[in-house]
Amino acid sequence: MASSVPPGGQRILQKRRQAQSVKEKQAKQTPTSARQAGHGGSSSSVLKLYTDEANGFRVDSLVVLFLSAGFIFSVIGLHLLSKFTHII
Amino acid sequence: MSGFRLIDIVKPILPILPEVELPFEKLPFDDKIVYTIFAGLIYLFAQFPLVGLPKSATPAVNDPIYFLRGVFGCEPRTLLEFGLFPNISSGLLLQLLAGLKVIKVNFKVQSDRELFQTLTKVFAIAQYVILTNIFIFAGYFGEDLSVVQIGLINFQLVGAGFFTTLLAEVIDKGFGFSSGAMVINTVVIATNLVADTFGVSQIKVGENDQTEAQGALINLIQGFRSKHHTFVGGIISAFNRDYLPNLTTTVIVLAIAISVCYLQSIRVELPIRSTRARGTNNVYPIKLLYTGCLSVLFSYTILFYIHIASFVLIQLVAKNEPSHIICKIMGHYENANNLLAVPTFPLSLLTPPTSFFNGITQQPLTFITYSVFVLITGIWFADKWQAISGSSARDVALEFKDQGITLMGRREQNVAKELNKVIPIAAVTGASVLGLITILGESLGLKGKAAGIVVGIAGGFSMLEIITIEYQQSGGQSALNQVLGVPGAM
Numbered sequence: 001m002a003s004s005v006p007p008g009g010q011r012i013l014q015k016r017r018q019a020q021s022v023k024e025k026q027a028k029q030t031p032t033s034a035r036q037a038g039h040g041g042s043s044s045s046v047l048k049l050y051t052d053e054a055n056g057f058r059v060d061s062l063v064v065l066f067l068s069a070g071f072i073f074s075v076i077g078l079h080l081l082s083k084f085t086h087i088i
Numbered sequence: 089m090s091g092f093r094l095i096d097i098v099k100p101i102l103p104i105l106p107e108v109e110l111p112f113e114k115l116p117f118d119d120k121i122v123y124t125i126f127a128g129l130i131y132l133f134a135q136f137p138l139v140g141l142p143k144s145a146t147p148a149v150n151d152p153i154y155f156l157r158g159v160f161g162c163e164p165r166t167l168l169e170f171g172l173f174p175n176i177s178s179g180l181l182l183q184l185l186a187g188l189k190v191i192k193v194n195f196k197v198q199s200d201r202e203l204f205q206t207l208t209k210v211f212a213i214a215q216y217v218i219l220t221n222i223f224i225f226a227g228y229f230g231e232d233l234s235v236v237q238i239g240l241i242n243f244q245l246v247g248a249g250f251f252t253t254l255l256a257e258v259i260d261k262g263f264g265f266s267s268g269a270m271v272i273n274t275v276v277i278a279t280n281l282v283a284d285t286f287g288v289s290q291i292k293v294g295e296n297d298q299t300e301a302q303g304a305l306i307n308l309i310q311g312f313r314s315k316h317h318t319f320v321g322g323i324i325s326a327f328n329r330d331y332l333p334n335l336t337t338t339v340i341v342l343a344i345a346i347s348v349c350y351l352q353s354i355r356v357e358l359p360i361r362s363t364r365a366r367g368t369n370n371v372y373p374i375k376l377l378y379t380g381c382l383s384v385l386f387s388y389t390i391l392f393y394i395h396i397a398s399f400v401l402i403q404l405v406a407k408n409e410p411s412h413i414i415c416k417i418m419g420h421y422e423n424a425n426n427l428l429a430v431p432t433f434p435l436s437l438l439t440p441p442t443s444f445f446n447g448i449t450q451q452p453l454t455f456i457t458y459s460v461f462v463l464i465t466g467i468w469f470a471d472k473w474q475a476i477s478g479s480s481a482r483d484v485a486l487e488f489k490d491q492g493i494t495l496m497g498r499r500e501q502n503v504a505k506e507l508n509k510v511i512p513i514a515a516v517t518g519a520s521v522l523g524l525i526t527i528l529g530e531s532l533g534l535k536g537k538a539a540g541i542v543v544g545i546a547g548g549f550s551m552l553e554i555i556t557i558e559y560q561q562s563g564g565q566s567a568l569n570q571v572l573g574v575p576g577a578m
Contacts, residue, residue: 030194032187034204035478037195042183044479044515045380045550048267049179049209050260054202056107061123061258064108068130068251075167075244078139 093192095203098210105206108257115263117559117566124264127255128275134167134248140240141165142230149227149408150429152399152421155440155530158540159388161276167248169223171276174215174249175256175269177389178208180382184469187476209253216249217242222396226403266554270381270547277544281341284333284537293331300329304338330443331425337534341541344529348545351377351521356510359496360488369496374510376518379473381546383466383519384526386473388539390465391438398435428535443533459527463520470519474512481507522546 034041034051041051098105115123151157151164162171186193186204194200223229224238233241256268264271283289287302298316301307304326311322327335357371398418406412410420419436421429431439437457441447447454474480485504494500495507522542529538559566 031196031478032189032476033183033478034195034201036476036480036483037201037478039195039201042179042267042477044378044474044477045375045382045546046267046554047176047179047183047270047382047385048260049175049269050108050205050257052198052201052205053110053261054102054105054107054206056102056105056206058109059106059254061108061111061261061263064106064251064254064258065123065126065130068255069133071247071251072130072134072136072167075136075139078240078244079137082139 095191095193095200095207098203098206101210102203102206105209106254107206108254108261108263111262114562117562118568120264120558121568124259124271127259127264127268128272131161131168131252131255131272132276132279134252135163136167138165138167138169138229138241138244140233140237140244142233142237148231149403150421150423150427151228152403152429152431153392153395154428155536156388156392156395158277158280158536159385159543160392161273165229167244168252169245170216170219170249172252172256172269172273173389173392174212174219175253176273176385177392178211178215179269180386180389182208182211184386184472184476188472209257212253213246213250216246219396220245220249222400222404226399228403265551265558267551271551274544274548274551277540278548281345281541281544284341285338291332300332302332304333304335307332308335331427333537337537340529340532340534341537344525344538345541345545347525348522348542349549351518351525352546352549356514358507358510360493361496362492363494363500364492372493372495374507374514376514377522377546377549378479378511378515378518379470379477380550381522381543382473383470384462384522384539384542384546386469387462387465387523387526388543391461394438395431395435398431402431402435440530440535441533442535444531447531447533455531458530462527463523466519466523467516470515471512474515479511481505481511484511 031037035043039051040048042048153162154164156162156173157164157171160171160173160176162168162173182191182204185191186195193204195204220242224233224241229237229241252272256272258264259268259271260266283302285303285305288306289302290299291302292298293300298314300314301310307329308323308326311317311326312319314322317325325334352375354376355373356376357373360370360372362368401414402408402418402420406414406420408420409415417434419432419434421431424430424442428442430436430442433451436451437454438461439451439454440458441451441454482504484507488494488503489500495503498506526539526542529542530536532538559568
């Protein structure tokens with residue numbers, strides 16, 4: 001009971017420093033993907049591109065579906081136009 | 089903020105870029121099914137021929153990426169000329185680069201994540217623009233296009249790419265099941281498989297207005313009474329025609345599909361137990377195909393870039409003249425069936441042969457170089473991806489800790505070490521086995537169908553897993569219950 005060694009942790013100063021630096025390194029490391037940071041995203045077998053809502057020009061999901069159908073119809077319209085008028 | 093970061097360059101474009109809103113609350117199971125099906129249908133609907141192409145019968149420049157189309161849902165000379173390739177490639181590459189710390193992104197910070205996903209989107213759309221104009225100016229859509237025609241083709245292809253990106257985003261954002269790009273890709277591959285087998289659409293072959301069915305099986309039945317074949321000739325042609333899908337390729341594709349299904353079920357089951365309650369033992373499965381179809385997708389992404397780069401050099405710069413210095417170094421394109429541009433020697437090393445016998449007699453080295461390429465890229469990718477994608481041994485161990493689970497007979501601190509003995513090996517082995525199947529199929533001359541079906545089946549299973557989990561969690565009210573006749577439902 002002569003010297004009072006603090007309980008727990010590494011006994012040698014050098015080792016304690018080493019453990020400390022490893023811990024610091026891990027804390028400093030940024031996650032490698034959105035999923036590792038805990039925000040969804042790609043997993044090991046699924047490639048996911050979009051996880052958050054960025055501050056862009058907001059559009060509704062239904063609007064996207066209708067507009068993309070509309071886009072295809074516009075191409076059909078172009079086909080008709082080129083068939084009947086020979087402009088293109 | 090120190091130094092320049094790649095994700096910062098999208099900041100000025102941010103306000104004008106459309107961004108699909110996240111759903112206010114979690115969508116019911118049935119709504120997700122409807123969104124997913126409609127997004128897939130709209131994409132399929134876009135397999136629509138382009139307006140503004142010259143009417144000449146045989147195009148001067150043929151399709152240089154014919155063997156890559158099956159993997160990315162591309163259809164030549166339609167709105168889906170480049171299919172999903174720009175989306176998949178930009179997602180895969182950027183996430184890989186961010187994971188390897190080549191691009192500096194701090195995924196803990198929300199604004200960084202937003203910028204990163206915007207960068208992915210911008211990169212995808214930019215690729216659509218670049219690829220479209222490469223193909224236009226290489227003469228793929230015809231020589232001497234007028235300005236109006238160039239504008240129209242740009243409008244159609246870039247517009248289609250733009251909407252493809254948004255459709256994938258709608259599904260990604262939680263309106264559909266997990267990953268938009270992969271869901272749509274799987275839908276396209278499944279549709280193509282059915283069309284190649286049972287497609288009834290009549291396609292003109294030969295000069296005298298002869299038509300043959302697209303589907304291999306339908307063609308066999310039609311061959312019995314077609315006018316331009318004898319009875320036996322019809323049957324033989326059904327098995328070996330090379331301008332449309334034949335029965336031999338269909339059978340090989342089905343065999344590959346079945347073997348991937350089988351591989352999907354191979355797994356290591358680690359016994360786990362709860363740290364909180366006694367006697368609750370279970371198993372935690374680690375699949376052989378840990379990275380699923382992504383390793384093959386990555387190999388094909390790199391192949392795509394190599395072939396587009398050589399297409400630019402050979403067709404755009406050297407005009408495909410065998411006497412040009414570039415063509416002497418890299419090879420040139422040769423016409424096959426008036427449809428495909430098959431590269432010659434140095435470039436052909438990375439092009440799977442159009443048929444097994446052609447391969448043996450004309451490009452035997454390809455079997456080695458192509459196999460080595462697919463295997464090395466696949467394995468390298470699987471090794472990196474399992475570590476960075478957030479499903480590495482350390483992440484799984486953290487998950488275990490959160491849920492109060494530990495491996496049977498291990499201390500909690502050693503779980504990560506123990507998992508690390510299994511996960512990387514499973515990922516690498518799985519990737520190499522998938523790569524081998526792809527190589528085997530492609531060497532038999534499937535022109536991209538082998539890689540396509542591998543990606544489709546492996547990706548489909550990844551999707552199915554997510555859909556099943558979702559169904560178990562919130563599918564109780566689903567109308568599917570009644571359709572499928574689940575006991576206990578209404």
